[in-house]
Amino acid sequence: MKRFASVNEDRCVSCGACTQVCQRQAISIYKGCFARVDRERCVGCGICAKTCPAGSIRVATDG
């Protein structure tokens, strides 16, 4: 089971607070519209979810 950050794109304000706290550069802002997670790099630590002021990130699991 892999944990990863999942973004609610409609809610995201693309401020980039998440990109600044991610230690693995696994999250970036896609064309100024919303945050996008690189599932390969993300380890699901949840630091971005805690930082997000819009509450648009949650940690999900697959499998």
Next chain:
Amino acid sequence: MAKKVQHWYDYLWLWPIIYFVLGFFNILFAWLGMIDFMVPVLLALFGGNKLFCNRYCGRGLLLAKLGGEWKWSRNRATQEFLVAKWFRFGFLCFFMAMFGNMLWQTYLVAAQAQSLREVVTLLWMFKLPWAWAYTAGSSSAWVAQYAFGFYSVMLTSMLLGLVVMALFKPRTWCTFCPMGTMTQMICKMKK
């Protein structure tokens, strides 16, 4: 894990502090705030990105520093309405209306229909005397009027940013920052 490399823009949290100190002593420095208005819009229009918010916004970095590193934030979930689209766009419209009013006041002074008012208006209501920051005749009256108005806008929004930082997350201001809403709108239209 490797520590993140420090860049020059990681120190931009100093910018709002420098800005407010400069404007405290000489209001004409308030014009420098135009950078914070022009750069994000230009980056969004021509680059189709929010690099300003994401990397260069001094206010965002300062709020993250004070609220995050210094723990001046309660770090609670942002109130739902502050993230809602109606509030974000409503606040943008309100801010624009207030900005328009500021331009109108500047015009009135330029047209000599009104005299220069050496005050900084906080929260669109409270007039703080600020006359020490301007020497009469050191610029055209309208240039000074615009500076007083612009400084008022910057100080008011900074104050709001600090209040929501303390109450909610460090960068809660960013959820309804008019510049952020506007640039995201531009980026979405461009995509």
